[in-house]
Amino acid sequence: xxxxxxxxxxxxxxxxxxxxxxxxxxxxxxxxxxxxxxxxxxxxxxxxxxxxxxxxxxxxxxxxxxxxxxxxxxxxxxxxxxxxxxxxxxxxxxxxxxxxxxxxxxxxxxxxxxxxxxxxxxxxxxxxxxxxxxxxxxxxxxxxxxxxxxxxxxxxxxxxxxxxxxxxxxxxxxxxxxxxxxxxxxxxxxxxxxxxxxxxxxxxxxxxxxxxxxxxxxxxxxxxxxxxxxxxxxxxxxxxxxxxxxxxxxxxxxxxxxxxxx
Amino acid sequence: xxxxxxxxxxxxxxxxxxxxxxxxxxxxxxxxxxxxxxxxxxxxxxxxxxxxxxxxxxxxxxxxxxxxxxxxxxxxxxxxxxxxxxxxxxxxxxxxxxxxxxxxxxxxxxxxxxxxxxxxxxxxxxxxxxxxxxxxxxxxxxxxxxxxxxxxxxxxxxxxxxxxxxxxxxxxxxxxxxxxxxxxxxxxxxxxxxxxxxxxxxxxxxxxxxxxxxxxxxxxxxxxxxxxxxxxxxxxxxxxxxxxxxxxxxxxxxxxxxxxxx
Numbered sequence: 189x190x191x192x193x194x195x196x197x198x199x200x201x202x203x204x205x206x207x208x209x210x211x212x213x214x215x216x217x218x219x220x221x222x223x224x225x226x227x228x229x230x231x232x233x234x235x236x237x238x239x240x241x242x243x244x245x246x247x248x249x250x251x252x253x254x255x256x257x258x259x260x261x262x263x264x265x266x267x268x269x270x271x272x273x274x275x276x277x278x279x280x281x282x283x284x285x286x287x288x289x290x291x292x293x294x295x296x297x298x299x300x301x302x303x304x305x306x307x308x309x310x311x312x313x314x315x316x317x318x319x320x321x322x323x324x325x326x327x328x329x330x331x332x333x334x335x336x337x338x339x340x341x342x343x344x345x346x347x348x349x350x351x352x353x354x355x356x357x358x359x360x361x362x363x364x365x366x367x368x369x370x371x372x373x374x375x376x377x378x379x380x381x382x383x384x385x386x387x388x389x390x391x392x393x394x395x396x397x398x399x400x401x402x403x404x405x406x407x408x409x410x411x412x413x414x415x416x417x418x419x420x421x422x423x424x425x426x427x428x429x430x431x432x433x434x435x436x437x438x439x440x441x442x443x444x445x446x447x448x449x450x
Numbered sequence: 451x452x453x454x455x456x457x458x459x460x461x462x463x464x465x466x467x468x469x470x471x472x473x474x475x476x477x478x479x480x481x482x483x484x485x486x487x488x489x490x491x492x493x494x495x496x497x498x499x500x501x502x503x504x505x506x507x508x509x510x511x512x513x514x515x516x517x518x519x520x521x522x523x524x525x526x527x528x529x530x531x532x533x534x535x536x537x538x539x540x541x542x543x544x545x546x547x548x549x550x551x552x553x554x555x556x557x558x559x560x561x562x563x564x565x566x567x568x569x570x571x572x573x574x575x576x577x578x579x580x581x582x583x584x585x586x587x588x589x590x591x592x593x594x595x596x597x598x599x600x601x602x603x604x605x606x607x608x609x610x611x612x613x614x615x616x617x618x619x620x621x622x623x624x625x626x627x628x629x630x631x632x633x634x635x636x637x638x639x640x641x642x643x644x645x646x647x648x649x650x651x652x653x654x655x656x657x658x659x660x661x662x663x664x665x666x667x668x669x670x671x672x673x674x675x676x677x678x679x680x681x682x683x684x685x686x687x688x689x690x691x692x693x694x695x696x697x698x699x700x701x702x703x704x705x706x707x708x709x710x711x712x
Binding site: 250251252275276277279281283285286287296297299300301328329330348 | 597599600602603604605606607608609613617618621622624702703704705
């Protein structure tokens with residue numbers, strides 16, 4: 189019997205990519221021959237140089253873009269295609285509806301799935317509380333800071349209680365301190381809920397801090413250069429970033445990136 | 451509050467007063483004939499003496515302009531939505547909407563009389579023809595500029611086409627639609643006045659356009675100025691009403707309505 193805190197959420201979804209290739213209509217091949225297995229409840233960071241095709245990979249997993257070769261399987265093999273609502277996507281910027289208050293933005297996914305108003309507002313308030321924005325629930329996005337907007341975006345992704353959370357460099361545009369705080373918050377959220385997380389980033393330290401496993405991609409067309417299991421403590425705080433283990437891990441990731449031609 | 455109002459209204463009021471004083475002085479000093487250029491005092495007197503006729507004319511032209519504007523708003527937004535729905539629709543139909551913009555109104559107005567008879571109907575249609583194009587173009591532009599990430603988000607949560615239109619595309623297009631409506635408000639008055647030149651006759655229910663034509667033939671230049679002034683005020687009033695509606699609709703969220711320095 190495993191520790192209940194560490195067992196994956198019953199909703200957690202696995203992801204399996206087999207020699208995936210994605211070529212844009214312009215003829216540029218962004219991703220070529222990528223294999224990736226993510227088990228249910230795992231937190232995997234995908235690390236790669238800017239413009240290497242990380243986002244493309246994530247969009248393929250979300251089903252937003254088609255792939256030209258290979259297979260993308262989301263959910264247990266043989267379980268059939270998962271309902272799209274079992275996954276959530278967080279973009280590079282917050283991308284909120286500016287005419288809606290925080291609450292209305294967070295409730296949007298449930299509204300589109302035709303969940304009744306009282307129920308979706310209750311779920312929205314819960315998600316807002318999880319990202320510690322309760323006092324801002326009735327504000328408009330224009331009245332929030334960049335970091336707060338990103339947290340609203342995160343709450344919007346969490347509101348459906350997704351089994352798979354896809355994040356595309358979500359905190360890249362924020363200042364270092366805000367970013368570290370959000371990393372900690374995301375890590376804590378994952379420890380509480382244990383959904384599967386696929387986190388795309390170009391930041392070595394962010395990948396090392398957040399994930400249980402880091403997959404390193406090469407320059408475009410992206411393929412997997414290698415992967416590193418992160419053997420750090422479950423509980424991670426800002427102090428971790430200066431420990432020798434952490435620094436050594438970042439150096440290993442750096443070497444792998446360099447091997448990929450970054 | 452009063453100080454702010456004074457600061458805003460003070461300079462243009464002073465400029466207006468100075469301009470009229472100079473005008474008054476110049477016409478008196480150089481003894482300009484009344485039929486050529488009456489002084490402001492004569493125009494005000496004409497306004498006063500013919501208040502009944504001019505007021506009725508303003509109401510009649512206002513009615514036609516308003517009817518034309520409402521037609522423009524309804525038809526314009528609707529066509530914009532249809533045109534933006536698919537590229538091939540836009541390619542097929544858009545060239546013909548440009549025709550609305552380039553058609554010489556004065557030439558087509560007699561045709562409107564043939565079809566609709568004399569009276570308010572051809573005048574309202576003339577106002578409509580002149581003012582609909584900016585509404586169509588701005589609606590299409592607004593819908594086309596919706597954030598692609600938000601479209602992805604709606605796809606991800608399985609939003610229906612109508613839900614996407616109502617909850618995303620129309621609200622996102624609103625600032626642009628209002629920009630079109632503001633232009634249309636002023637144009638509708640111009641269209642109505644020009645329509646009246648052709649499609650109405652002098653009598654008890656003569657609009658400002660008809661009155662202007664009559665006064666000009668009678669060489670009552672002071673009354674002509676009064677009619678023209680009222681037509682301008684009518685356009686300004688409609689423009690201001692739309693601007694106010696725009697401000698009320700967008701004040702919470704759109705960048706154009708945020709206080710500077712934010």
